[in-house]
Amino acid sequence: MAPHFIAHLDMDAFYASVELLRYPQLRGRPMVIGGRRRATEGTVVRTLREYSGRGVITTATYEARALGVHSGMGLMKAAKLAPDALLLPADFDEYRRYSRMFKDAVRAVAPHIEDRGIDEIYIDLTSLVQSSAAEGAPDPWARARVVATDIQRAVREATGLSCSIGVTPNKLLSKIASELDKPGGLTVLSEADIPARVWPLPARKVNGIGPKASARLESIGIRTVGELAKADRALLVGHFGKSYGAWMHEAANGRDERAVITWSEPKSISRETTFEDDLHPVRDREQLSRIFTDLCVRVADDLERKGYEGKTIGLKLRYDNFKTVTRDRTLAQPTRDARTIRRAAGECLKRVPLDRRIRLLGVRIGTLSKPGAQAPRDASSRAAHTPMLFEDRWKS
DNA sequence: TCTGGGGTCCTAGGACCC
DNA sequence: TCTGGGGTCCTAGGACCC
Numbered sequence: 001m002a003p004h005f006i007a008h009l010d011m012d013a014f015y016a017s018v019e020l021l022r023y024p025q026l027r028g029r030p031m032v033i034g035g036r037r038r039a040t041e042g043t044v045v046r047t048l049r050e051y052s053g054r055g056v057i058t059t060a061t062y063e064a065r066a067l068g069v070h071s072g073m074g075l076m077k078a079a080k081l082a083p084d085a086l087l088l089p090a091d092f093d094e095y096r097r098y099s100r101m102f103k104d105a106v107r108a109v110a111p112h113i114e115d116r117g118i119d120e121i122y123i124d125l126t127s128l129v130q131s132s133a134a135e136g137a138p139d140p141w142a143r144a145r146v147v148a149t150d151i152q153r154a155v156r157e158a159t160g161l162s163c164s165i166g167v168t169p170n171k172l173l174s175k176i177a178s179e180l181d182k183p184g185g186l187t188v189l190s191e192a193d194i195p196a197r198v199w200p201l202p203a204r205k206v207n208g209i210g211p212k213a214s215a216r217l218e219s220i221g222i223r224t225v226g227e228l229a230k231a232d233r234a235l236l237v238g239h240f241g242k243s244y245g246a247w248m249h250e251a252a253n254g255r256d257e258r259a260v261i262t263w264s265e266p267k268s269i270s271r272e273t274t275f276e277d278d279l280h281p282v283r284d285r286e287q288l289s290r291i292f293t294d295l296c297v298r299v300a301d302d303l304e305r306k307g308y309e310g311k312t313i314g315l316k317l318r319y320d321n322f323k324t325v326t327r328d329r330t331l332a333q334p335t336r337d338a339r340t341i342r343r344a345a346g347e348c349l350k351r352v353p354l355d356r357r358i359r360l361l362g363v364r365i366g367t368l369s370k371p372g373a374q375a376p377r378d379a380s381s382r383a384a385h386t387p388m389l390f391e392d393r394w395k396s
Numbered sequence: 397t398c399t400g401g402g403g404t405c406c407t408a409g410g411a412c413c414c
Numbered sequence: 415t416c417t418g419g420g421g422t423c424c425t426a427g428g429a430c431c432c
Contacts, residue, residue, distance in 0.1 A: 034400080056400050058432095071432090074398045090400095117403085117432040210430045243406080272401060312424085322399070326426060362401085 002130075003190075005144045006260065007110075007123040007167045008174035009151065011102065012183035014119035015059040017161050018098050019088050030064035030085040032057045035075055036276075037089040049083035051075055054274055058090055062183065095119075098159055105158035109151050114260045122171050123151070124260040141167075145188050152186065172256035173198065175207045194254045199226025206251050213240070213248075228252035265368070266308065270316075271298045272362025278320040281354035288361065292349075293342055295363040300338035308368045309334040313341055315348035316362035324360075327351045334369050341365065 011017070015033040020026060023045070032048065035055035055075045067082040075087070099118045106113055112124040129144045136143040148165045155163050164185040166177025176198055177187040189197055203225055204214040220239060222228050228236075229252035237245035250256070273295065279288055303309055314328035327348035335341065345363050 036400095052397075054397090054400080056398095058400075072399080074400095076397055077399090120432075208430070212429060241407090267404065268402095270402065274400060314425095324427085328425065330424065360400090 002126075003140070004169050005125040005129045005140070005147075005167060006170055006174050007125050007144075007148055007151070007165050008171065008178040009106065009121050009123060009155075009163050009165045010178045010182070011119040011155075012162045012164060013059055013061050014098075014161070015090060015095055016061045016064075016088075018095055019091075020061075021160055026086060028063065029061075030067055030069075030082055031061045031088065032064050032069060032075075032078060032082075032085055033059040033088050033090050035087060035089055046087050047083065048075065048079040048085045048087050051079060051087055053276060060085075098161065101159050102155045102161065102163070105154040106151055109154050110147065112260055112262060114262060122174065122260050125167065141188055141190055145186065148186050148188070152184075170254070170256040171258050171260070172207060172251055173254050176201065176205055179205070191254070195226070198254065199224060199229060201225050203228050203252070206248075208251065209248065213244075216240070225252050229254075266306070267368065268314075268364055268366040269299060269302045269306070269308070269310070269368070270314070270362060270364035271295045271302070272316060272360060274318070274360045275358070278357035278359050280357055288358070291361060292345070292363070293338075295361065296342040296345060297338045299363050299365055300336055300341055303336040303365065307370060309336040309371045310365035310369070311335075311367040312365065313344035313348065314362075314364035314366065315345045315352065316360070316364065317349075317352055317358060318360035320357040320359050322359065325352050328364070328366075330367065334367070334371070336371065 016031055019031070019033065026045070034057040035051055035053065053075070057069060057071050057073050057075060057078055059071055060069050064082060064085050067085065069078040069082050069085065078085070095118055103113065103115070103121060106121065106123060110123045110125055110128055112127070114122040116122060125144055125147050128147050129140050132143045132147070133140070136146060144167045148167050152163060152165060155161060162184045164178050164182045164187075166174040166180065166187045166189070168174045168177050168189045169191060173189060173194070177189050178185070180187045180197070187197075201224060202214070203209050203217050203222060204211070206225060206228075209217070216239065217223070217228065220235070222231055228248060231249065231252075233246065233249045236249050239245060240248060273291060275291075281288065311334045312328050312330045314326055316324065316326045318324045329344050329348055331340070331344060341363065
């Protein structure tokens with residue numbers, strides 16, 4: 001089979017880098033993005049020391065990372081490590097604008113791209129590498145490197161931002177490769193490079209092996225990708241199940257057949273919020289009710305704006321001890337109406353214990369479809385017989 | 397002063413259907 | 415009454431990713 005040339009492109013410290021375009025005088029200083037915007041929009045730029053409240057770091061500049069802080073870290077913890085690091089609130093509208101700009105710039109060079117969120121994409125370079133065979137270098141991997149360099153230049157010219165790219169025969173390896181030489185890196189790996197470049201890495205570097213799985217791997221003496229690749233398949237299947245265990249073994253050996261998908265339908269839409277202070281289910285019920293209704297309205301607005309309706313309404317609730325529960329309910333007909341969503345979510349609320357303070361409240365809608373389109377035929381009529389409405393908790 | 401907000405996918409049991 | 419196999423939908427939770 002002809003080899004594929006798949007790139008993974010990852011913007012370098014994306015949110016922070018966008019902010020530095022606005023505040024170039026801050027360049028070189030440790031800086032993190034995160035937290036809520038102040039109600040009083042006075043001084044936007046503060047230091048971590050001055051912050052109090054909930055929130056996590058969404059992006060840290062490389063200067064801040066050198067001080068031990070990283071994305072996902074709680075801001076209060078980060079403040080202890082780097083009290084003088086600058087803190088900026090996130091401006092997602094601006095980041096989305098730059099996201100569109102860099103993706104458009106890439107698309108102009110290499111149109112076959114898969115969105116993986118605001119700051120990264122996969123790009124299938126195969127046909128470009130093939131079609132450059134006539135005028136380019138004889139080695140296709142050298143030609144892939146040229147294309148990737150063109151892409152990096154296009155991104156920089158369009159946005160002023162830098163990115164890192166990995167090019168390999170598949171998505172899994174490219175995702176690993178793009179991280180190997182950040183920021184501004186370009187790492188090209190073929191099959192033959194896997195033992196030297198990938199096997200020494202911690203198993204955690206494989207996209208899909210998270211904190212839980214890597215901890216369990218360590219408990220059976222597997223720390224690196226190479227150790228995972230050489231592990232007995234049956235052992236992995238025994239520990240992680242047929243599907244996940246076998247996948248892990250394939251992944252560690254650099255095998256991945258997934259195609260670059262240029263578009264897919266959304267599966268769900270949700271809105272959630274973590275409160276500044278935990279709320280009491282009874283004493284703060286009016287505030288909760290307002291927030292609850294607002295979340296439903298925002299979900300309905302999102303549906304409207306994106307042109308979907310949905311059938312399964314979900315409630316998510318996180319208690320002060322961080323335990324999270326969800327409930328959902330499938331309606332007979334899809335909806336995009338805020339009141340209908342609110343009513344269904346309200347029914348979900350009645351099925352959840354309310355004996356602790358609440359940290360987070362969220363509303364979700366799934367089983368999406370386009371209104372007007374013929375709904376997928378549902379032979380079952382179970383969804384149609386809805387239980388009687390109880391008295392509304394957190395009545396709207 | 398731990399731990400945001402938006403997602404996807406998987407598992408597993410029970411209901412229900414053929 | 416003692417017994418199938420396969421398939422889909424619904425629900426709850428959890429791992430993982432950006």
